[in-house]
Amino acid sequence: MKVKQSGAKYSKITEIGEKVKKLELSTGEKYLRLNQGVNAVCNINLTNVVSQIDFNSKDIQVYPPMKGRPVLKQAINKYYFGNNANTDNILVTSGGMSSLDLVFQSIDVEKIYLPQYFWGSYMNIIKIRNLQGDFYFDFAEIEANMVKYKNSAVVICDPNNPLGDKFNDDKLINLIERLSNIGVTVIIDSPYRKVFLEEDKLYESVFNLENVIIVESFSKSIGLSGQRIGFVHSINLELNLELAIKLMYASNGVNAFSQVLVEKLFTTKEGLKAIKDFRITTTTDIYKNIEYLKKKKLIAEIFYENSQPKGIFTVVNVSEQELLTHKIASVSLSFFTTINKEEASKYARICVSVPHKELVCFFDKF
Ligand SMILES: Cc1ncc(COP(=O)(O)O)c(C=O)c1O
Helix, strand or coil: CCCCCCCCCCCHHHHHHHHHHHHHHHHCCCCEECCCCCCCCCCCCCHHHHCCCCCCCHHHHCCCCCCCCHHHHHHHHHHHHCCCCCHHHEEEECCHHHHHHHHHHHCCCCCEEEECCCCHHHHHHHHHCCCCEEEECCHHHHHHCHHHHCCCEEEECCCCCCCCEECCHHHHHHHHHHHHHCCCEEEEECCCHHHHCCCCHHHHHHCCCCCEEEEEEHHHHCCCHHHCCEEEECCCHHHHHHHHHHHHHHHCCCCHHHHHHHHHHHHCHHHHHHHHHHHHHHHHHHHHHHHHHHHCCCECHHHHCCCEECCCEEEECCCHHHHHHCCEECEEHHHHCCCCHHHHCCCEEEECCCCHHHHHHHHCCC
16 A cells, blocks of 8 residues: 655654653653643543533534534633624634644645744644745744745744743734734634633734634643644634635534533533633642742743743753653753754753642752
C-alpha cells in the first residue's frame, strides 16, 4: 500500500510522556510531569452537574444539530460574548485542534503567520494541509510592518503557549482592530485566557470585526480536554458555511454528550459553581508556582521583557535534560521554535498548573 506522507510529526509532548512512564517503571520513582499542557492542580468536579443529565434522551442518543445545540450556543453567547453575538455565527466544534484545522483549510491567504515561539501543532496542521507558514517576532514587529501581513493570516495566542506570557489587552485589541481593518485575517487562538480572566473584554471587543476568527476550547478553561469540544466564531457567512460543511464531512457533528455537559456547566447554578471552584483553585496554585520560581531565579526573564509570565506555562532557564535529572519532565524550548534552536535548547517549557506543594517538593532540590 502506498501512503501519502505529510511530513508532520507525532507529538513530542506525548513522546516525553511515554519516556517518563518507562522511567517511572524502571526506577520505581515518581516524576513530576510538567511536560503536559493541561490544568492539573485539580479536576473540575462534575458530580452535581452530571446528575442533571438524562442519558436516556434524544439529546444524548441521537445525532446532534450539525452546527451545535442551540441551547449550548446561547450559553456560549452569554458566557463569552455578553449575549451580544449572533448564535448563527457560532459553530460548535470538536475542540481547538479540529477548529484550527478547519479554519486553516478554509481561509484563502498567502501565509499563516505564527508567533516565533509557537505551539507545534499549528505548524503540523499547516504541513498536513500543504499551506505556507511563517513567523512574526512579536506584536511590535507586526505593528511596525502591518502591510506585510495583508492577504495573510496572523495567529494570536495570549497567554502564549509555550511562553505563558500575557500581553496588555488594550494594546492587543487595538492591534487586532487595525489588522482586521486593513484586511489581515486574525485568528485568535487563546484557550488559556478564560482560566485567568472571568470578565474577558477581548472577545466582546473584536468579535464583530470583519476579518477576525475566534477559536475557543473548553479543554483548558474548564478542564474538559477529554470531551473534545470547543467553538469557532466569525461574522463571515461564507467562511461559516464552509466550516460547517467541512465539519459535517469530517465528523458528522460533535459528540452530543460533551455538548450537553458543557451546556449544563454554563446554564446551571451547580455548573457555574463547579467552573468557579476549578478556576480559583487552579489560578491560586499557578500564581504561587510562578512567584516561587521567580524567587528561585528559575524563570527565564529574557522572555518576559514586554509581558508578564501568567501561565499555564512558564519558560525556565534550565534545560529539558537537566530537569529530567531532577525527575521533572518538561519540553525543550527548541521544540517550539525554528529560530536559533541551539540557544532555545538551554531553556525548557514547564506547565505550572500543578499543585503548589508538589512543584515545591521537586524544585526545592535545585
Ligand atoms: C495554543 C493552543 N491552542 C489550541 C489547543 C487545542 O486544544 P484542544 O484541541 O484540546 O481544544 C492547545 C492545546 O494544547 C493549545 O495549546
